[in-house]
Amino acid sequence: MGEKMIAKYNPREIEAKWQQRWAQDRLYEVHEDDPRPKWYEFTMFPYTSGDLHIGHWYAMAPSDAHARFMRMKGYNVLHPMGFDAFGLPAENAAIKRGIHPFTWTMGNIKRMRKQLKSLGAIYDWSREVITCDPSYYKWTQWFFLKLYEAGLAYRAKAPVNWCPNCQTVLANEQVVGEGVCERCGTRVTRKDLEQWFFRITRYVEELLDFSQIQWPERIKVMQRNWVGKSEGVEIAFGLEDGVREGVESSKKEFRVFTTRADTIYGVTFVVFAPEHPLVERLTTAEHREEVARYIEWARSQSEIARTSTQREKSGLFIGSYAINKLNGERVPIWIADYVLTSYGTGAVMGVPAHDQRDYEFAKRFGLPIKVVVAPPSWCGEELNEAYVEPGTMVNSGQFDSLPSEQGKEAIADFIEEKGYGERKTICRLRDWLISRQRYWGAPIPMIYCARCGIVPVPEKDLPVLLPEDAEFRPAGESPLKYCESFVNTTCPKCSAPAKRETDTMDTFMCSSWYYLRYASPNHKEGPFDPEKARHWLPADQYTGGAEHATMHLLYSRFFIKALRDMGIVDFDEPFIRLYNQGTIVVERQKMSKSRGNVITPDPYVEELGADAVRAYLMFIGPWDQGGEWDDRGITGIARWLNRVWFLVLDSYNQWGSKAISEPSEEAANRAKKELRRITHRTIKRVTQDLERFHFNTMIAALMEFTNYLAKVREEKSVETAAWREAIDTLLLLLAPTTPHLAEELWTRTGHPYSIHNQPFPKWDEELAAEEEFTLVIQVNGRLRDRVTVPVTINEEEAQELALSRERIRAYLKDRRVARIIYVPRRLVNIVVK
Numbered sequence: 001m002g003e004k005m006i007a008k009y010n011p012r013e014i015e016a017k018w019q020q021r022w023a024q025d026r027l028y029e030v031h032e033d034d035p036r037p038k039w040y041e042f043t044m045f046p047y048t049s050g051d052l053h054i055g056h057w058y059a060m061a062p063s064d065a066h067a068r069f070m071r072m073k074g075y076n077v078l079h080p081m082g083f084d085a086f087g088l089p090a091e092n093a094a095i096k097r098g099i100h101p102f103t104w105t106m107g108n109i110k111r112m113r114k115q116l117k118s119l120g121a122i123y124d125w126s127r128e129v130i131t132c133d134p135s136y137y138k139w140t141q142w143f144f145l146k147l148y149e150a151g152l153a154y155r156a157k158a159p160v161n162w163c164p165n166c167q168t169v170l171a172n173e174q175v176v177g178e179g180v181c182e183r184c185g186t187r188v189t190r191k192d193l194e195q196w197f198f199r200i201t202r203y204v205e206e207l208l209d210f211s212q213i214q215w216p217e218r219i220k221v222m223q224r225n226w227v228g229k230s231e232g233v234e235i236a237f238g239l240e241d242g243v244r245e246g247v248e249s250s251k252k253e254f255r256v257f258t259t260r261a262d263t264i265y266g267v268t269f270v271v272f273a274p275e276h277p278l279v280e281r282l283t284t285a286e287h288r289e290e291v292a293r294y295i296e297w298a299r300s301q302s303e304i305a306r307t308s309t310q311r312e313k314s315g316l317f318i319g320s321y322a323i324n325k326l327n328g329e330r331v332p333i334w335i336a337d338y339v340l341t342s343y344g345t346g347a348v349m350g351v352p353a354h355d356q357r358d359y360e361f362a363k364r365f366g367l368p369i370k371v372v373v374a375p376p377s378w379c380g381e382e383l384n385e386a387y388v389e390p391g392t393m394v395n396s397g398q399f400d401s402l403p404s405e406q407g408k409e410a411i412a413d414f415i416e417e418k419g420y421g422e423r424k425t426i427c428r429l430r431d432w433l434i435s436r437q438r439y440w441g442a443p444i445p446m447i448y449c450a451r452c453g454i455v456p457v458p459e460k461d462l463p464v465l466l467p468e469d470a471e472f473r474p475a476g477e478s479p480l481k482y483c484e485s486f487v488n489t490t491c492p493k494c495s496a497p498a499k500r501e502t503d504t505m506d507t508f509m510c511s512s513w514y515y516l517r518y519a520s521p522n523h524k525e526g527p528f529d530p531e532k533a534r535h536w537l538p539a540d541q542y543t544g545g546a547e548h549a550t551m552h553l554l555y556s557r558f559f560i561k562a563l564r565d566m567g568i569v570d571f572d573e574p575f576i577r578l579y580n581q582g583t584i585v586v587e588r589q590k591m592s593k594s595r596g597n598v599i600t601p602d603p604y605v606e607e608l609g610a611d612a613v614r615a616y617l618m619f620i621g622p623w624d625q626g627g628e629w630d631d632r633g634i635t636g637i638a639r640w641l642n643r644v645w646f647l648v649l650d651s652y653n654q655w656g657s658k659a660i661s662e663p664s665e666e667a668a669n670r671a672k673k674e675l676r677r678i679t680h681r682t683i684k685r686v687t688q689d690l691e692r693f694h695f696n697t698m699i700a701a702l703m704e705f706t707n708y709l710a711k712v713r714e715e716k717s718v719e720t721a722a723w724r725e726a727i728d729t730l731l732l733l734l735a736p737t738t739p740h741l742a743e744e745l746w747t748r749t750g751h752p753y754s755i756h757n758q759p760f761p762k763w764d765e766e767l768a769a770e771e772e773f774t775l776v777i778q779v780n781g782r783l784r785d786r787v788t789v790p791v792t793i794n795e796e797e798a799q800e801l802a803l804s805r806e807r808i809r810a811y812l813k814d815r816r817v818a819r820i821i822y823v824p825r826r827l828v829n830i831v832v833k
Ligand SMILES: [Zn+2]
Pocket: 163, 164, 165, 166, 167, 181, 182, 183, 184, 185, 186
């Protein structure tokens, strides 16, 4: 301890003080005319379903540290924050509490904003956006009109996923697991409704092109799989039965799509979707009743449930047969729920020997299994599962003995030549269904006139305001339908009485463009100021959860590409870099209200300070993998910050006045050299870790540095200037992680405000270099070579290095190494015979 009493570290006091000062000085407000290069980095904005929990902070604290780091590296950093405020969860929560969704949402925002401010982030609050604010959703509606004008929004009757509990349509992405509602877990059913869609499928090729973005491989894989592009062949099969004389030839056949044309000789049955238009005609009298019952059941199931691989296969033979045109074989026609009319042709060929699902289907219903691609060294034995790898073609007529990969092309060529079909590319991705029969969303700005049909609301009449007095409880149809003052309007074209569209938009529409609004949140003449948007966009770094891979992250890419084609923006991708954080668990379980294990940051901030919470979240594990919240862990971090506090204040100003047991000049020089080396090595480690979002190893490096400094302090072995360099560095390196503590200590050690306007320290490569020594290499005890190596070299590495030296190899020629002796930090002696 120093001579003077050191004030206690009181995070509560200093954090409040600095947050107030930073806000008052507008320290983190950013402007477009700033001469520094821009850096636009932000976190996925939170959904306003309630208070923030520690999982939100886990997304936000490390990304703030990274943004702060970029700021100290000399960038003009835009790191904004906003609220995703429309949608089902907020509405459901409000209904449960019997209050209006608006009241509920705005109350949440108020609390969340306060919590976010206590984090001490560099959010530029003057740029906040709230998607349920009319000044925001006016432009969400405007974008809808633009998409409509461009032919990218259309209305169609479609079978949709329907949650009977939430009483609304769900996007495919919102149906999870075995076909249940993502929100409430109810089994999703199907329904036919007139809906609005966005034509995302028009952008398939571009969505599969990731060449302009640096995203994690797994997200790209998820998007690629979701788009589900497959190249294959559409093949016609003949129909044996049910074809009366005089029926057009197209009705005498049907088509299947396959990516495995090489297995066409192995077809032993075909399967139609229950809704396939030919099913009725092809069903023979004795199967009719059973088939009708099956169809009704299948239609009530969601697509996700129907195509689940876990589910037991169901299906029915309908009494008719198809003809495989390649070998003339007659195969039975079945229907099964796993075949969908919306994918491919609504009919598939069954090749049980080479497709696992077909294999299970055949096993269950006793259908034949015929091998046509032989596994290596196959001798005609029965298969225990489908063989899906390449092999040699067998039982395939003229194509026998070809390698199957080659056979695939040869058969495709043959099919095209004969006119049996053609090569085709199909996708799993469907158009984006955006209609929601719920209250809490942006109204779709469309009007239905008996005379003029569908008429868009003129731009000058935007926003179409969500009426506050509507009965918002769901009733299976949009609640807005019953709000007379909303529904009844006049046609913008002919002025006759007309009705408004009463569905609202999917909230993913609101979040597809919010990052554009951050550029100019108060702009009134358009969704954004084009100049400002051009300055900031595309965003340089986006962070958030990987669970958004096939929804928000895909929709936003589509949105920007569509806007680019309309000439509204001039770039191709919204987010250049992406980083996905993992999840915080508590006692190995996901946090959830039902488990009662939700950790709220507030009490920890209150007791230990936001800096301790920030640092602990960064220390808890690799950021992309998440970690386990543990109260002991955060206490350890708080102790470390306390040690930093005392170390800095105890030594910084009083060092010179202390009676230091004067070391020899040589010892002092050595100690100083060592201190500088470790200081620069720490700068290097922390910088590289921050660049890669490796926050946990960064904190470990800072802790090691603190321990080392405490030891140096104990030994009182260095002079003041080198010591101060080390302490200043420590504070600057801490600034992104613990901004309040760093600012306070920076000020208390006499530096000018603010540490957050200081450049991030740079390391001297020479100083940071590892300490080295000369390794002596002997052969049978005689010096044969010398080499400079880092002190961190271990025995194995030293031996390997010694044996690989050219001079040593010359000595070892023709002789056998009996053993190798290693003396750490000195020599390797190779004993040969
Ligand atoms: Zn539901």
